[in-house]
Amino acid sequence: MAAAIEEATGRPVELVSGNRGEFTVWVGDRKVAAKTFDGFPEIDDAVAAVQAALA
Numbered sequence: 001m002a003a004a005i006e007e008a009t010g011r012p013v014e015l016v017s018g019n020r021g022e023f024t025v026w027v028g029d030r031k032v033a034a035k036t037f038d039g040f041p042e043i044d045d046a047v048a049a050v051q052a053a054l055a
Contacts, residue, residue, distance in 0.1 A: 001025075001043050002015060005046065005050050008047045008050070008051060009050060009051060011054070021035070022035065023035035025046050025049065025050060027050055027053035027054060028053075032046070032050055032052070032053045033049045
């Protein structure tokens with residue numbers, strides 16, 4: 001997912017270890033996508049959320 005976000009936005013992605021089972025995508029201090037009880041966000045949805053936050 002990080003590679004897809006970098007490719008779509010042209011910006012570097014920083015990977016930070018979190019708690020076990022945690023998966024959250026942040027743009028600055030804004031959470032734009034996260035793992036839920038249903039599972040991980042779709043790559044396209046996460047990329048779109050990042051792009052919207054950067055717009």
